[in-house]
Amino acid sequence: MNEARILYAMAYRQLKRYFRAKSRLLGTLINPLVFFLFFGMGWSATLRGSMARQLFGGIDYLSFLAPGIVMMAIFTASLVGGISVIWDREFGFLKEVLVAPASRAYAILGRALGDSLTSVLQGLIILIPLYFVAPALKLEGLVPTLVVGFVTALTFNSLGIAIASKMRSPEGFQLIMSLVTLPLIFLSGAFYPIDNLPQYAKVIFYINPLTFAVDSSRYLLTGKSSLNLILDLIVLLSLSLIFLIISIRIFKESTID
Amino acid sequence: MVKKAISVRGLTKRFGDLVAVDGISFDVENGEIFGFLGPNGAGKTTTINILVTIMKPTSGEAFVAGYNVLEDPVKVRERIGVVFQDNTVDRNLTGWENLYIHGLIYGLKGEELRRKIEESLEFAELTKFRDVPVKNYSGGMVRRLEIARALMHKPEVLFLDEPTIGLDPHTRARIWEYIRRLREEGGVTIFMTTHYMDEAEKLCDRVAIIDHGKIVAIGSPDELKSNLGGDILYVKVSDRTISLKEFAEEILEEGTALSYKLLGDTLAFKVRSASKAIPLVFRVADSMNVTIEEIKYAQPSLGDVFLHYTGRELRDEEGDWKEMARMRIAVRRRR
Ligand SMILES: Nc1ncnc2c1ncn2[C@@H]1O[C@H](COP(=O)(O)OP(=O)(O)OP(=O)(O)O)[C@@H](O)[C@H]1O
Ligand SMILES: [Mg+2]
Numbered sequence: 001m002n003e004a005r006i007l008y009a010m011a012y013r014q015l016k017r018y019f020r021a022k023s024r025l026l027g028t029l030i031n032p033l034v035f036f037l038f039f040g041m042g043w044s045a046t047l048r049g050s051m052a053r054q055l056f057g058g059i060d061y062l063s064f065l066a067p068g069i070v071m072m073a074i075f076t077a078s079l080v081g082g083i084s085v086i087w088d089r090e091f092g093f094l095k096e097v098l099v100a101p102a103s104r105a106y107a108i109l110g111r112a113l114g115d116s117l118t119s120v121l122q123g124l125i126i127l128i129p130l131y132f133v134a135p136a137l138k139l140e141g142l143v144p145t146l147v148v149g150f151v152t153a154l155t156f157n158s159l160g161i162a163i164a165s166k167m168r169s170p171e172g173f174q175l176i177m178s179l180v181t182l183p184l185i186f187l188s189g190a191f192y193p194i195d196n197l198p199q200y201a202k203v204i205f206y207i208n209p210l211t212f213a214v215d216s217s218r219y220l221l222t223g224k225s226s227l228n229l230i231l232d233l234i235v236l237l238s239l240s241l242i243f244l245i246i247s248i249r250i251f252k253e254s255t256i257d
Numbered sequence: 258m259v260k261k262a263i264s265v266r267g268l269t270k271r272f273g274d275l276v277a278v279d280g281i282s283f284d285v286e287n288g289e290i291f292g293f294l295g296p297n298g299a300g301k302t303t304t305i306n307i308l309v310t311i312m313k314p315t316s317g318e319a320f321v322a323g324y325n326v327l328e329d330p331v332k333v334r335e336r337i338g339v340v341f342q343d344n345t346v347d348r349n350l351t352g353w354e355n356l357y358i359h360g361l362i363y364g365l366k367g368e369e370l371r372r373k374i375e376e377s378l379e380f381a382e383l384t385k386f387r388d389v390p391v392k393n394y395s396g397g398m399v400r401r402l403e404i405a406r407a408l409m410h411k412p413e414v415l416f417l418d419e420p421t422i423g424l425d426p427h428t429r430a431r432i433w434e435y436i437r438r439l440r441e442e443g444g445v446t447i448f449m450t451t452h453y454m455d456e457a458e459k460l461c462d463r464v465a466i467i468d469h470g471k472i473v474a475i476g477s478p479d480e481l482k483s484n485l486g487g488d489i490l491y492v493k494v495s496d497r498t499i500s501l502k503e504f505a506e507e508i509l510e511e512g513t514a515l516s517y518k519l520l521g522d523t524l525a526f527k528v529r530s531a532s533k534a535i536p537l538v539f540r541v542a543d544s545m546n547v548t549i550e551e552i553k554y555a556q557p558s559l560g561d562v563f564l565h566y567t568g569r570e571l572r573d574e575e576g577d578w579k580e581m582a583r584m585r586i587a588v589r590r591r592r
Contacts, residue, residue, distance in 0.1 A: 002364050005361045005362070005364065005366065006361065006362050008361060009357075009358045009361035009362050010358075012357075012358065012361075013347065013350065013354075013358055016349075016350055016354055017347070017349050017350070020349055020350075020390065021349060091344075091347075091348065092341065092343050092344050092345035092346075093345055093346070093347050094345075095311065095339075095341050095345045096345040096346075096359070096362075097362070098311045099309050099310070099311055099334060099337075099339050100334060100362045100363065101331050101334035101335040101363070101364075102362045102363070102364075107362075
């Protein structure tokens with residue numbers, strides 16, 4: 001029972017913070033929007049006609065791009081949320097948790113669940129307007145995409161928590177963010193199909209968890225994909241579990257020296 | 258045997274080569290306010306961190322509320338409330354939300370939780386500001402909220418690490434009132450640290466003076482002061498042909514003073530009775546052609562006790578404050 005309460009308390013905290021911090025909300029939306037506008041508008045004007053559609057499995061470029069943009073928003077928000085554990089340490093709140101008699105595992109799990117919910121909300125905020133500009137998006141794909149988004153968020157939120165626990169000071173925050181986010185986004189198949197890449201290049205995409213999130217959401221939203229939905233889901237679920245366990249392990253051992 | 262609120266034996270904490278806490282031992286009785294008085298870097302916070310189970314000692318033993326901090330940390334955590342030196346509230350949340358989360362974490366629920374939140378807000382006199390984010394609170398309001406929060410789950414032992422640090426005198430006095438109210442209501446043992454001697458003197462039943470990780474003296478403020486014996490006589494000299502040291506030695510030789518310390522251009526003599534010593538000091542001064550500009554005496558304060566045991570002064574509050582800010586930045590960097 002006490003476990004459930006600290007889980008709820010920490011999730012509650014993340015949600016409250018999310019709805020209060022409008023600037024963070026906008027901050028993590030800017031990147032996906034910029035990418036959508038620059039890549040989307042540019043390429044969709046160039047890649048018109050049925051020949052071009054062939055390249056993207058028979059759908060228009062904007063619809064091809066949209067799922068990747070949604071996952072990008074969820075990914076960025078959840079990673080930022082996880083790494084921001086470092087601010088909890090810097091601004092002291094972490095001590096309030098460490099000195100409490102409650103389970104640390106459930107505390108960090110609650111935090112991850114709360115953050116993942118808000119990350120999915122970010123994805124939803126992006127996805128809704130995309131329905132108006134990307135004609136091939138299917139409405140029935142909405143809810144399943146958000147579910148996949150939630151698992152994706154758990155994965156990257158836990159990864160963020162693990163990274164933060166290894167950081168000694170918040171100075172590296174920005175650096176880590178750009179070092180991790182940009183490569184993962186570019187190597188995820190969000191912008192072009194990975195089917196025709198040479199084998200050695202594909203390997204790089206396959207070791208990126210985001211690839212599977214983009215691929216599965218593209219299948220759910222447009223019916224097109226490069227990989228297999230079931231495979232995507234198995235990979236994402238296992239990764240989220242592994243990263244969760246790692247972050248809980250690391251957090252449990254937190255002391256302040 | 259009735260268990261002590263806190264019992265510490267040979268507690269030591271090293272950070273690399275630095276010995277932050279150096280084999281200290283002490284007991285805190287149930288219901289008392291026990292103070293750790295010491296300058297920056299004395300090892301106060303390190304001791305608290307070990308007692309509240311978030312830092313492991315290098316060696317030694319500590320029991321809080323009857324439980325070993327290393328073997329039964331969860332039992333200890335259930336029985337303590339902590340106000341850390343640096344704020345630990347979530348500044349983006351309101352006072353109410355901070356208390357709500359704390360209550361949940363400590364196993365309160367439903368009606369009881371809501372009632373406790375109201376009581377805590379009232380105790381902290383923050384009912385009007387319940388829905389204001391904490392980042393808009395003043396330093397004193399945050400401190401009051403933190404103290405009320407630490408008390409919300411009815412701890413047996415309350416730890417306060419520098420409860421009034423960085424607050425203006427008015428707000429400090431208000432926090433003192435809260436702490437006194439707690440003693441009057443009874444039921445909670447308070448372990449607090451401070452580097453303000455007036456704070457230790459006004460609030461604490463017993464004080465341990467800590468310096469460089471060692472306890473140099475322990476007892477009630479009155480005991481500590483009367484152990485020094487007599488008064489302190491401050492003599493400021495304006496005109497002289499001999500050194501202050503020679504002048505002071507002469508006074509010692511006359512048997513007028515028991516000992517002395519040099520504080521800039523002022524001499525501080527420990528004397529049995531100031532009223533008897535003053536005429537004698539003037540006589541010696543006359544005979545040595547020394548002009549006394551100012552003379553005053555005081556009953557010894559805890560500051561004098563500190564001076565007596567460590568040979569150094571607990572610096573004045575202003576300077577201390579700045580140094581502390583600097584140190585905090587240095588510590589941040591290192592972590
Ligand atoms: N995590 C740490 N790593 C290395 N050294 C540390 C650490 N924490 C404290 N110290 C050092 O240990 C010594 C004691 O520090 P501590 O914080 O206990 O002092 P304090 O009495 O609380 O002082 P203050 O009045 O500044 O709060 C200091 O020299 C400090 O720099
Ligand atoms: Mg301290």
